[in-house]
Amino acid sequence: MIAGMGDSGLLTAIHLARGRSPIPLPWLGSRPHCDVVGISSKPGLLSGQELGTRISRPDAWVRDHWISFDRFRGLDRVRTVHGSLVGLDTARARVDVALGDGSVVAEPYDVLVISTGVRNGFWRQPTLQTTTDIDRELGETHTSLDGATSVAVIGGGAAAVSSAANIAAVWPAKNVRLYFPGARALPAHHPRVWQHVRSRLDGLGVEMHSGHRAELPCDSGIDRIGTGPVHWTTGQPPASADAVVWAIGAVRPNTEWLPGDLLDEHGFVRVESDLRVVGQDRIFAVGDVAATDPLRNSARNRADRLMAHNVRATLRGGHRRHYRPRHRRWGSVLGVQRDGLEVFTPGGRPFRFPTWSIDTLLQPWIVRRGIYRGIRDPASATADDTGWSGN
Incomplete structure (x- = not known):
């Protein structure tokens, strides 16, 4: 389950959904995939990047930064749900999603990746x-x-x-x-x-x-x-x-739907060095919502690959890798x-x-x-x- 399909969530979903070769050739190795569900309040990737281009040349910006999910070949195996996250039940391993028609559905997960990002001005809002x-x-x-x-x-x-x-x-x-x-x-x-x-x-x-x-x-x-x-x-x-x-830069994390014990004093998701949420074995967080370092730089430093590896390692019992943040933006x-x-x-x-x-x-x-x-x-x-x- 990918909760939030911005830049980090979408890329994590693509890595996890990559399928096996149609011809089983053991000596070439396998490409195990996961069944992935992505939850998003938008019907596509609405990037928070390049604000200057977005407001001055929106036609040029749309081409590269506002892309419907059905256009991504890497999401062909992914089921996407267009709705707002309204709750997390860690005991039952499920999230609650409010759809556009007002109904609320419960989506179960084996592993949850929280990538709901932050709100910041008019261009980054969690509105459905x-x-x-x-x-x-x-x-x-x-x-x-x-x-x-x-x-x-x-x-x-x-x-x-x-x-x-x-x-x-x-x-x-x-x-x-x-x-x-x-x-x-x-x-x-x-x-x-x-x-x-x-x-x-x-x-x-x-x-x-x-x-x-x-x-x-x-x-x-x-x-x-x-x-x-x-x-x-x-x-x-x-x-x-x-x-x-x-x-x-007055960012506010989109974490109102999460239990308070998962969050730090500023509302960001507390994570270990392998991006697991503190106190949780099967919940991870990545991107601006994750309190990885003072700059919360995991999105900019392509932690999506590491995230996909660690999710697979959790499901298969492998070794998880650690995220090493950079100390400057680039x-x-x-x-x-x-x-x-x-x-x-x-x-x-x-x-x-x-x-x-x-x-x-x-x-x-x-x-x-x-x-x-x-x-x-x-x-x-x-x-x-x-x-x-x-x-």
């Missing part, structure tokens, strides 16, 4: 949504920014920096300002990354304002594109803008730009995929075939986001 809901939300967000003359981006992490850069690149006439609380943005990255990215922001005309810590709105204002003004706890005058993008910050995709190592060194390679090498071969094990074209997929899908 259909394809129509998601498409409408993407369009409305883009439209609200398109009509703004000035944009204030609040936050110092990669999501905020990417938003400011991409808005400025797509709409060069807009006044784009980035406000962050520290002396520099990207504090979880190597210092070299900010030095490099800052020069890109300068070239795009983004105004940068350090030392600004925002006073949060009283309501759910950070969960949508706001209109300001923004007030500061650090004493500066209020800032006004036609559109305010809140990307402050990877892409700005997403694909006119001159290609720049990716940073944990040591802050950039390397670039040139523009020509994005659609001819990176996406079709490395991502779609290598990482996701094949993705069908939209025309050949048959989406059904109303309840049950899969086998």
